[in-house]
Amino acid sequence: MASNLKVQKQLIHSKNILFIQDIDGVCIPLVKDPMTRKLESKYIYAVKEFAEEFFVLTCGEHEGPRGVNRIIERSLGCTTEPKKKELYLRGLAACGVEYQDNDGEISFEGVSEKELDFLSKVPSLIRPKFNLIVKNIFPELDQENINFHAAKSICQTRFSPTINFNSLFELVKKDSDKRKHIQISFEKMMNEIIYKAENEGLKNSFFLHISPNLGNENDREIIKLSTKTDIGSTDIQLLIKGAVKDSGVLFLLNKFIEIKTGKAPFGSNFNFRNSPKSVREKIDLCKRSIHKSDMPLIIGVGDTVTSKKNNGQKSYLRGGSDRSFLEFIQLLGNEFGINNKIIFVDSSSGEVERPSIKKTGLIGISDIYDKLKFDIVFKNGPKEYISWFIELAKKRSNFKKK
Numbered sequence: 001m002a003s004n005l006k007v008q009k010q011l012i013h014s015k016n017i018l019f020i021q022d023i024d025g026v027c028i029p030l031v032k033d034p035m036t037r038k039l040e041s042k043y044i045y046a047v048k049e050f051a052e053e054f055f056v057l058t059c060g061e062h063e064g065p066r067g068v069n070r071i072i073e074r075s076l077g078c079t080t081e082p083k084k085k086e087l088y089l090r091g092l093a094a095c096g097v098e099y100q101d102n103d104g105e106i107s108f109e110g111v112s113e114k115e116l117d118f119l120s121k122v123p124s125l126i127r128p129k130f131n132l133i134v135k136n137i138f139p140e141l142d143q144e145n146i147n148f149h150a151a152k153s154i155c156q157t158r159f160s161p162t163i164n165f166n167s168l169f170e171l172v173k174k175d176s177d178k179r180k181h182i183q184i185s186f187e188k189m190m191n192e193i194i195y196k197a198e199n200e201g202l203k204n205s206f207f208l209h210i211s212p213n214l215g216n217e218n219d220r221e222i223i224k225l226s227t228k229t230d231i232g233s234t235d236i237q238l239l240i241k242g243a244v245k246d247s248g249v250l251f252l253l254n255k256f257i258e259i260k261t262g263k264a265p266f267g268s269n270f271n272f273r274n275s276p277k278s279v280r281e282k283i284d285l286c287k288r289s290i291h292k293s294d295m296p297l298i299i300g301v302g303d304t305v306t307s308k309k310n311n312g313q314k315s316y317l318r319g320g321s322d323r324s325f326l327e328f329i330q331l332l333g334n335e336f337g338i339n340n341k342i343i344f345v346d347s348s349s350g351e352v353e354r355p356s357i358k359k360t361g362l363i364g365i366s367d368i369y370d371k372l373k374f375d376i377v378f379k380n381g382p383k384e385y386i387s388w389f390i391e392l393a394k395k396r397s398n399f400k401k402k
């Protein structure tokens with residue numbers, strides 16, 4: 001509590017701050033069916049108060065029937081007001097590919113026509129394979145039921161076609177062996193789609209983003225297999241190579257500084273495709289291009305961070321789709337002598353099983369040797385974060401008016 005108040009004070013009174021915030025599990029409680037997601041309207045107005053000091057960074061998408069923009073419209077009960085009043089969430093979606101301002105205008109530099117074309121075919125490539133896999137695991141299911149689950153599990157999104165396991169997990173209840181069977185079968189199936197892309201000349205175009213995962217090995221994300229106590233990975237997205245959240249931080253930082261100073265430090269054409277790959281190169285790019293006085297205090301907010309003791313060994317497997325960008329923000333702060341803030345929101349109170357801090361502490365999320373340290377932890381999930389955020393927005397905007 002005391003440290004929370006201290007952080008709040010610092011954020012209210014700093015000259016330059018920048019929120020970079022994940023969406024699902026942070027300001028929207030996790031749900032099994034993404035079509036039922038809800039967002040509090042008060043939160044949307046609070047984001048607006050932060051103005052240029054706030055960006056989202058999510059692996060979901062802004063546009064389309066499953067997009068966050070539809071949630072904003074539902075929440076405000078109107079499809080025209082959000083555009084007119086500029087209330088859409090500005091920032092990057094599809095893990096760093098899809099940018100929008102708060103008027104909802106989308107751009108996606110760095111993606112080729114051929115890639116877009118292949119992505120649009122992915123759901124129809126998944127469908128027959130889904131049929132076979134489900135028939136094999138659930139021989140008793142009739143076609144009508146299989147179609148029902150296909151509609152829930154295959155997400156036809158523009159930049160990140162996804163297979164989600166939640167609906168099939170419902171069928172197996174507590175049977176973690178069956179859950180594992182589902183995870184392994186669909187990971188194999190998604191890899192077949194990558195091979196198909198490669199055969200069509202898209203060799204360096206796509207990769208699989210598994211959520212949550214156990215980190216990387218040989219450039220591939222490690223699936224988190226289900227156990228009796230942890231449901232493990234719940235979805236696999238086919239993403240464009242380079243679409244990773246820590247490159248997204250560079251893109252957003254570039255935009256922020258351009259707005260503030262009139263000059264984009266990495267150039268105005270910078271996007272995820274020309275971002276350096278390693279963390280070290282990313283830090284070096286910042287140190288080369290950004291003047292210390294232009295660097296804001298960055299607040300990174302996420303809910304998907306994992307840590308799992310490697311069986312029998314003393315090491316830990318650390319992953320989670322928010323880990324890389326939070327670690328990057330923390331390290332960037334250290335390098336610039338700015339105490340950037342890392343906020344963790346415990347999303348276990350939603351419909352999707354996640355490790356709960358209230359029940360088991362940081363087990364499954366972090367460990368004592370983890371270099372990622374949280375400045376604030378919201379144990380009570382999105383609800384608690386949102387009310388903190390709304391209060392901060394008010395105080396910050398009063399401070400800026402002075």
Ligand SMILES: [Mg+2]
Nearest residue numbers: 022024025303
């Ligand atoms: Mg999340």
